[in-house]
Amino acid sequence: MITFENVSKRYPDGTEAVAGLSLEAPDAAITVLVGPSGCGKTTTLRMTNRLVEPSGGRILVDGADIRERPVAQLRRGIGYVIQHAGLFPHRTVAENIATVPRLLGKDRRAARKRSLELMELVGLETVLADRYPHQLSGGQQQRVGVARALAADPAILLMDEPFSAVDPIVRKSLQEQFLQIQAEVGKTILFVTHDIDEAIRIGDRIAVLREGGHLAQFAAPRELLEKPADAFVEQFLGLDRGVRRLTFISSNGLNLRTDALVKRGVEPEAGQLELPWLLLVDEAGAPLGWIEPRRPGAAPIPIGHPFRAKDDSLRAALDAAVLCPTGWAVGVDEAGRAVGVVSQEEIAAAIREAHRASLEAV
Amino acid sequence: MSALATSVFDMPSYVQSSYVGLILTQLEVSLGATLAGLAIALPIGQFCSRLPRLYPPTLGLVTLIYSIPSIALFVLLIDYTGESETTVFIPLTLYTLAILVPGVVDGIRSVPRDVLDAADGMGYGRARRYLAVELPIALPTLMAAVRVAAVSSLSLMSIGATIGNYGGIGDLFLLGLRFFDNRLIWVGLITLLVLSVLCDIALRLVQRLLTPWARSLRSIG
Incomplete structure (x- = not known):
């Protein structure tokens, strides 16, 4: 000391x-x-x-x-x-x-x-x-x-x-x-x-x-x-x-949705067509980009950067969402495979929740 | 060939020394003066880099000494040291200071501030820092000055001939003039040139051996 x-x-x-x-x-x-x-x-x-x-x-x-x-x-x-x-x-x-x-x-x-x-x-x-x-x-x-x-x-x-x-x-x-x-x-x-x-x-x-x-x-x-x-x-x-x-603040608490992922070469399911954006992934599960179900054939929009779903902070998740034009962040695992996506709105809700928790802790 | 060499390098009797003898005197006195100058310049330079205010007057003084004609110095000294090598040696030593003192100061100043800071922070004492850090890093700059001083002493020493055969190779110029022998002047001139070049090469070699790190620095830069 x-x-x-x-x-x-x-x-x-x-x-x-x-x-x-x-x-x-x-x-x-x-x-x-x-x-x-x-x-x-x-x-x-x-x-x-x-x-x-x-x-x-x-x-x-x-x-x-x-x-x-x-x-x-x-x-x-x-x-x-x-x-x-x-x-x-x-x-x-x-x-x-x-x-x-x-x-x-x-x-x-x-x-x-x-x-x-x-x-x-x-x-x-x-x-x-x-x-x-x-x-x-x-x-x-x-x-x-x-x-x-x-x-x-x-x-x-x-x-x-x-x-x-x-x-x-x-x-x-x-x-x-x-x-x-x-x-x-x-x-x-x-x-x-x-x-x-x-x-x-x-x-x-x-x-x-x-x-x-x-x-x-x-x-x-x-x-x-x-x-x-x-x-x-x-x-x-x-x-x-x-x-x-x-x-x-850990991004652990975020609820990642998995229904927006679609594999390359696979037709989206009927329910997925309702979503504004779908995440195209390759055969191994690595994210390739965002596609609009209503505009098939358009070039995928880059995701910017993903965040590590279990380890990264809310800051990394928020940055990923803010960076991407779609406003969605992609969570990946250690191997870089997409495990789910989360929107800016959902991240904002998680931030408010964290604030509330810290206020109660005081 | 060997007959020609013998005839060219054979000295007339009035030279009072063999060709090799002249070369040895030349090297002994001028390199000795350079070394003595270095021994004086190192503490002076260290002093000046510790107290930067003293550097300009010190530099002025050694430059002033350099500007004194050697003949005048010989005449002044001859009363004390007589017609001897010492009478040549002392002015030569003093002259090298004009080159070596700035060489030492520039060398010590070339040691980066953060290197000294790191050395202090790791617990070097003053003397140890000087010997193990400052001096080695100053060496390339210092050796450049030593080379100039050595070559300049080789040349300046010729004047020593004026006080009676203490000019080494320089004796040949005076004697050649006195006895109308151009061969002596040419032999002296070429010998002096070759000696200077060899001396510089030898000192460069010493420098390379002492500063392996600076060699790779040059190859990169």
């Missing part, structure tokens, strides 16, 4: 980066520090491994003041990941990952073995072990950065915008894999981002900071979306926080 006790940072020129921050980052959880630029989130992170010294207050790790230990020893016990990875250009991937174990005196062979294990953990092929960083893509470099931070198996990980410098698709896959790794290793993580979507996607707890280093709200993602503490947080969350909140 990392505890911030009334921590502040004031620079000699009088700028206040962090003002009286009190916060507890729980064990084995991802605590996200999010806020606009100048809110002191990076300063807060860098005070945790003493790259910046606080001008007031204390920071405790598992109850012990971080100033009690020699600074190098403290830092070697805390994993550190930064935006552009900051890999050593003159060292191979395996040598980069082995940095802290080597600093701690581990022998070369054991350190290399550990590097290869970590490469597998973060999803890097071990054939890359002897490449230099500039021979890797941005996403791969960032994976090396994460592996390097984990190499000495620290209890704490500090991550400063680790996925901000890569393109959105790579970012999403890095985030997903990062969550998988965290499920495996269970580190106590402080994660800085300016991206509220990223914060909500990966955070167990989110600290929203405002300019001048004031803590605006500290809450779980769902609570943050449902009950923003003030106008600043509300504005920072953006106009789509209602939709975003649906991320936390």
Whole structure:
């Protein structure tokens, strides 16, 4: 557990980066520090491994003041990941990952073995072990950065915008894999981002900071979306926080209708002709597109994207329905076979139902 | 062929040294001066990159030294070090600073900020960070400066002939002039050119061996 006790940072020129921050980052959880630029989130992170010294207050790790230990020893016990990875250009991937174990005196062979294990953990092929960083893509470099931070198996990980410098698709896959790794290793993580979507996607707890280093709200993602503490947080969350909140509601409760599916090459049944839209599926059951029973022969309308009927959130289902011109969303199973369809109206009803349930729960 | 080679490279008695002897003196003094210059430039450069405000005046000073005519320096030094290799060695060393100090500073500045940040965050101490991170990354820039300094010293050293046979190959120019022997001047000139080229090639090889990572960087870029 990392505890911030009334921590502040004031620079000699009088700028206040962090003002009286009190916060507890729980064990084995991802605590996200999010806020606009100048809110002191990076300063807060860098005070945790003493790259910046606080001008007031204390920071405790598992109850012990971080100033009690020699600074190098403290830092070697805390994993550190930064935006552009900051890999050593003159060292191979395996040598980069082995940095802290080597600093701690581990022998070369054991350190290399550990590097290869970590490469597998973060999803890097071990054939890359002897490449230099500039021979890797941005996403791969960032994976090396994460592996390097984990190499000495620290209890704490500090991550400063680790996925901000890569393109959105790579970012999403890095985030997903990062969550998988965290499920495996269970580190106590402080994660800085300016991206509220990223914060909500990966955070167990989110600290929203405002300019001048004031803590605006500290809450779980769902609570943050449902009950923003003030106008600043509300504005920072953006106009789509209602939709975003649906991320936390399962699509499990939706009633998928199965009578609108028709296999390719099979004539629709009499009852199906009454429906406005029919979903054409191939022999294996994969959705091909929407057809209008009244206009046979017209080209099928693309479905946009389907949602995973059991696992995805209402947000994914709603997006699928909004995206498709027909206003219907297609639910699929793990194998991508259509299991049923649901209309915007039915999804809207499910959202109202979820609201009612949460109001009653209060 | 060997008779011709012997006749071309045989030195007249007034040269007071064999051809190979001249080459060895040449290499010893000019490369020695480059190394000594490097030993001085490294701490100065490190100092200037820590305190950037001191860099412009320092750069001004080493450039000013470079602009002092070598003859003047020889004359000043001769009172203290006499007619010796040292009298040639000291000015050459000082001259290399004008190339090596900026080389060191540019090299250290070429280390990306986030690399230093990562090194600090992982618990490198100052000295260790300098030796294991900053210096190796600065090496390609630094070695480029070392190559220029070495070749320039090889050429500048010729003036050493003026204080009495301490110019290495350069002795041949002065003696060729004095004894109206164009052959000596041509031999000296070509030898100096070949030495410079070989020296540059050798230093490039050293650089390649020291920076395998930068080699693959070039092949990509």
